Amino acid sequence: MATLSASKALTLAAPLSLDSGQVLEDVQIAYETYGELAADKSNAILVTHALTGDQYLASKHPITGKPGWWERRVGSGKPIDTSRYFVICANVIGSCLGSTGPASIAPDGQPYAMRFPVITIRDMVRGLVGLLDGMGIERLHAIVGGSMGGMQALSLAANWPERAERVLVIASTSRHSAQNIAFHELGRQAIMADPNWQDGDYYASGASPDAGLAVARMAAHITYLSEDGLTDKFGRNLQDRDTKSFGFDADFQVESYLRYQGSGFTRRFDANSYLYITRAMDYFDLAEEHGGRLANAFAGSQARFCLVSFDSDWLYPTAESRHVVHALNAAGAAVSFVELSAPYGHDSFLLDVPALDRVVKGFLE
Structure with a gap:
């Protein structure tokens, strides 16, 4: 695997306590930003990435040389308009694109390797919240995520409900299935x-x-x-x-x-x-984290939610999104839902689906 020096990185101010009971010291979060942060910091959007994604949302990847993984939707005049919004995308902990993970150097000077503690989606979001704290951003205009990124968006909405005004979850789920x-x-x-x-x-x-x-x-x-x-x-x-x-x-x-x-x-x-x-994704079960009832995760939430599924996605099929929508309705949250038609399967959220562009743009406005 090629090595990478992150163009932007922040070391969290405090140790990161994990769901496993272990603690990570000196956690580094690698990230990229696009656009300008408003003086009152009200225009920040956090985009969370999928399993094999990274922080290079709308800029050339330094290893592959390929365009950013959501460049089709993030930029000036695009659905996530960087002339209006300050967009943040961070590499999750446990990954290998600059944030602290198994390949990082442990306090003894050697790579963590399998000594790295097992993490959860909620631990990943703890790292992202630490990044937002370090940037002085108390409340996001929105958090947007597809696939594992959608899990992170739901986790933030459930566990840090005051941190985002809007929550956009695309092709995702509230828990991993046996399949x-x-x-x-x-x-x-x-x-x-x-x-x-x-x-x-x-x-x-x-x-x-x-x-x-x-x-x-x-x-x-x-x-x-x-x-x-x-x-x-x-x-x-x-x-x-x-x-x-x-x-x-x-x-x-x-x-x-x-x-x-x-x-x-x-x-x-x-x-x-x-x-x-992958282990973090498998452990994800938002209902289990909140007393066994998914609606409990969103009790009292003041955020607006939008869930999007695709009719050809068999990894996280529409039924998974509907399950979350029903829980949000039971919790009295403001939620909208749409199933889009696209032939590309789960990867539809990454590809050219004009209807998704319209949903993203409309929800963020």
């Missing part, structure tokens, strides 16, 4: 079965568990797509050949695509971070 946990466990086992994983202590060896991480990414990537989308894009078309090889090369275009996704991922992500973040 989603199963896919994550497949990925984790692929990493840990790679001989180069070395029980997580691979940083000084020069040999990372890239093969296992690539398989984990391939398996996860399938869940981000839809059957119709895969069929339309690849079908059973062969890759750079006229006939089957009668071997185990990438005969089909879809095989080649998945291999490309897997190998590219290993250049920008850390295998141990993948273990920790």
Whole structure:
């Protein structure tokens, strides 16, 4: 995995107490900002990223050179308009793009590796709240997140209800299903079965568990797509050949695509971070955190909520969003909901869906 120096970073003023009971000292949060913060600090929007995302929301990624992962929606005149809003995106703790995680140096001078404490979504949000405190931002105009970012948005709304006026949750859920946990466990086992994983202590060896991480990414990537989308894009078309090889090369275009996704991922992500973040997602259950009833999480909330799902998303299907909407209604919160039609599966929130642009822009205004 390539190393990265964060362009902006803040060390939290206080140690970070975690749900596990452990404490992290000198936590660093890497982040990017876009636009100008108003004098009264009333125009800040926090955008939270998904599992393999990062702080490079609308700027070129320093490792891959690719455009920011939501550049289509964040910028001057775009749905999240940086001529009006001050937009913040931070790398979550446990990740590997500048924030404190398994690859970070522990107090003894060695990488944490598997000594890094297991974290939760709520711990990630604790780090984000610490960042906002360090920036002197008491209340956000909005928090916006898709997928795991939506989990963070819901967690902030439930546990720090005074910190955001608007909460926009896209293609997400209030708890991980057994099926989603199963896919994550497949990925984790692929990493840990790679001989180069070395029980997580691979940083000084020069040999990372890239093969296992690539398989984990391939398996996860399938869940981000839809059957119709895969069929339309690849079908059973062969890759750079006229006939089957009668071997185990990438005969089909879809095989080649998945291999490309897997190998590219290993250049920008850390295998141990993948273990920790997927575990945090699996532990996420907002109802469990609030007495077993999801509506309790939002009792008395003064924020406005908007939930968005996609009809082709089978990872976090519309029923998951409706479940949250029903809980918000039971709590008396102001909530709107829309299911959008798009052929791209779960990844629709990252792709060109004009209807999503209109929802985002309208809700933030």
